[in-house]
Amino acid sequence: xxxxxxxxxxxxxxxxxxxxxxxxxxxxxxxxxxxxxxxxxxxxxxxxxxxxxxxxxxxxxxxxxxxxxxxxxxxxxxxxxxxxxxxxxxxxxxxxxxxxxxxxxxxxxxxxxxxxxxxxxxxxxxxxxxxxxxxxxxxxxxxxxxxxxxxxxxxxxxxxxxxxxxxxxxxxxxxxx
Amino acid sequence: xxxxxxxxxxxxxxxxxxxxxxxxxxxxxxxxxxxxxxxxxxxxxxxxxxxxxxxxxxxxxxxxxxxxxxxxxxxxxxxxxxxxxxxxxxxxxxxxxxxxxxxxxxxxxxxxxxxxxxxxxxxxxxxxxxxxxxxxxxxxxxxxxxxxxxxxxxxxxxxxxxxxxxxxxxxxxxxxxxxxxxxxxxxxxxxxxxxxxxxxxxxxxxxxxxxxxxxxxxxxxxxxxxxxxxxxxxxxxxxxxxxxxxxxxxxxxxxxxxxxxxxxxxxxxxxxxxxxxxxxxxxxxxxxxxxxxxxxxxxxxxxxxxxxxxxxxxxxxxxxxxxxxxxxxxxxxxxxxxxxxxxxxxxxxxxxxxxxxxxxxxxxxxxxxxxxxxxxxxxxxxxxxxxxxxxxxxxxxxxxxxxxxxxxxxxxxxxxxxxxxxxxxx
Numbered sequence: 001x002x003x004x005x006x007x008x009x010x011x012x013x014x015x016x017x018x019x020x021x022x023x024x025x026x027x028x029x030x031x032x033x034x035x036x037x038x039x040x041x042x043x044x045x046x047x048x049x050x051x052x053x054x055x056x057x058x059x060x061x062x063x064x065x066x067x068x069x070x071x072x073x074x075x076x077x078x079x080x081x082x083x084x085x086x087x088x089x090x091x092x093x094x095x096x097x098x099x100x101x102x103x104x105x106x107x108x109x110x111x112x113x114x115x116x117x118x119x120x121x122x123x124x125x126x127x128x129x130x131x132x133x134x135x136x137x138x139x140x141x142x143x144x145x146x147x148x149x150x151x152x153x154x155x156x157x158x159x160x161x162x163x164x165x166x167x168x169x170x171x172x173x174x175x176x177x
Numbered sequence: 178x179x180x181x182x183x184x185x186x187x188x189x190x191x192x193x194x195x196x197x198x199x200x201x202x203x204x205x206x207x208x209x210x211x212x213x214x215x216x217x218x219x220x221x222x223x224x225x226x227x228x229x230x231x232x233x234x235x236x237x238x239x240x241x242x243x244x245x246x247x248x249x250x251x252x253x254x255x256x257x258x259x260x261x262x263x264x265x266x267x268x269x270x271x272x273x274x275x276x277x278x279x280x281x282x283x284x285x286x287x288x289x290x291x292x293x294x295x296x297x298x299x300x301x302x303x304x305x306x307x308x309x310x311x312x313x314x315x316x317x318x319x320x321x322x323x324x325x326x327x328x329x330x331x332x333x334x335x336x337x338x339x340x341x342x343x344x345x346x347x348x349x350x351x352x353x354x355x356x357x358x359x360x361x362x363x364x365x366x367x368x369x370x371x372x373x374x375x376x377x378x379x380x381x382x383x384x385x386x387x388x389x390x391x392x393x394x395x396x397x398x399x400x401x402x403x404x405x406x407x408x409x410x411x412x413x414x415x416x417x418x419x420x421x422x423x424x425x426x427x428x429x430x431x432x433x434x435x436x437x438x439x440x441x442x443x444x445x446x447x448x449x450x451x452x453x454x455x456x457x458x459x460x461x462x463x464x465x466x467x468x469x470x471x472x473x474x475x476x477x478x479x480x481x482x483x484x485x486x487x488x489x490x491x492x493x494x495x496x497x498x499x500x501x502x503x504x505x506x507x508x509x510x511x512x513x514x515x516x517x518x519x520x521x522x523x524x525x526x527x528x529x530x531x532x533x534x535x536x537x538x539x540x541x542x543x544x545x546x547x548x549x550x551x552x553x554x555x556x557x558x559x560x561x562x563x564x565x566x567x568x569x570x571x572x573x574x575x576x577x578x579x580x581x582x583x584x585x586x587x588x589x590x591x592x593x594x595x596x597x598x599x600x601x602x603x
Binding site for chain 2: 021
């Protein structure tokens with residue numbers, strides 16, 4: 001299990017770097033767009049593409065933030081508990097997150113499937129086929145649900161084994177922002 | 178319904194469920210129990226449209242800008258340069274803490290990052306020079322909060338996105354109150370140190386040649402700020418475009434200092450994604466909750482309840498401010514903002530207050546939340562950089578600065594022009 005979670009971490013780390021590089025590409029596009037505009041021309045659609053990159057980077061990044069323990073939690077009560085109590089709260093947090101992630105993955109599918117069926121294109125000069133960005137975006141949310149399920153399973157297993165330190169390592173709270 | 182929402186929010190938060198997830202769960206609950214028709218079918222579309230946004234890209238770009246700058250070591254140079262300029266005041270180096278925090282606020286959109294950066298370079302000096310650790314570290318924690326007030330501010334982008342207000346206007350509205358707050362912090366420091374000189378160190382005098390040598394280190398950051406904010410103000414660039422230019426300049430600065438490497442860039446990208454994703458989960462949750470609250474009529478019910486109390490606009494505003502101060506003891510900035518915006522902002526605008534003005538007011542209130550115990554992120558960030566002493570030193574040291582913030586809140590209510598004059602010239 002520990003190995004599996006380690007691998008999950010590495011995969012999500014890779015997702016974050018790829019999404020970050022896409023953002024850097026947006027920076028380059030935007031600057032080219034500004035320069036072209038001064039010259040009286042325009043690439044067009046930079047804003048639209050940046051929007052897609054943001055949507056995709058968000059769903060991928062949320063997976064990374066999950067394994068990097070970066071999602072904010074209010075740990076006012078949690079810090080006052082004994083380790084076993086903390087482990088139980090971590091389990092509750094992880095289970096609620098998993099349930100929500102499953103709902104999101106399920107409810108975002110119709111957005112993509114509708115674009116696939118109707119071949120919808122964006123209402124802009126680019127006429128982007130919407131399924132293109134939406135597929136990458138949806139994969140991020142599905143992966144978020146998968147990551148959450150794996151982490152929940154691991155937390156549950158460690159809890160039964162009484163390994164509270166391991167729970168803290170994969171599902172605890174880190175206070176630095 | 179209101180009781181359900183409020184108690185649900187507090188209980189789920191105190192269980193330490195991630196804040197973004199709490200907002201989703203509340204939305205599910207309200208939809209299930211109170212909505213006449215199922216709203217969750219629209220969830221997918223809401224999630225898509227709340228993250229597919231060319232405006233929100235400004236968030237990761239401003240975060241990245243800060244990440245790159247922090248990694249190229251300009252913090253120490255800036256601190257030394259500002260030390261030469263401001264430390265002759267009573268209170269000595271403490272002024273350099275506030276000034277450096279102000280400077281970094283103007284390039285980074287995050288308060289925690291600002292406090293962390295300044296704390297790392299400043300705290301070793303406090304012990305060496307025998308400063309009172311309380312006021313010294315309090316000034317860093319409080320100065321750091323300016324990060325979300327002085328533009329670019331990520332929190333103001335989030336506020337603008339959720340309330341559909343203009344981000345350039347919000348940025349300009351935050352500029353004067355942010356700088357005034359910084360001056361107020363320095364004034365408080367100087368007065369306290371004149372009353373009790375043992376709080377600060379001796380005034381430090383630097384020669385003019387030292388001062389001008391320092392300017393060379395300040396110039397890149399000042400230039401960066403001028404280009405980013407200036408181009409937004411002049412209408413040449415959208416906030417997103419200005420952020421992209423800012424990132425490019427930051428990378429150029431790092432290149433010139435010889436700090437760019439693959440590891441450095443990748444680390445900056447990871448840090449950026451971590452912060453961005455953390456913010457976005459909360460923002461999407463707030464967007465979904467916003468959608469459900471409006472559709473199920475909770476916002477309207479709350480407005481009617483408040484109107485039923487028969488308070489005037491000013492009294493209602495006072496109640497809301499008090500609410501933020503109390504909640505601020507327990508809930509962190511961004512969470513506090515997004516959880517309350519869907520409920521509070523409609524009430525405020527209905528009372529006849531300006532949305533942009535209230536955005537700035539709310540930022541000062543959540544800045545206070547950053548330095549009020551038991552939950553005040555900046556307190557912990559500064560403490561972890563100090564490596565000795567107790568966290569209660571930092572807490573005590575923050576009190577005068579928290580009072581200065583309250584003063585600023587009052588000033589904004591009496592003189593709304595402090596925030597609204599600059600945006601009106603846009």
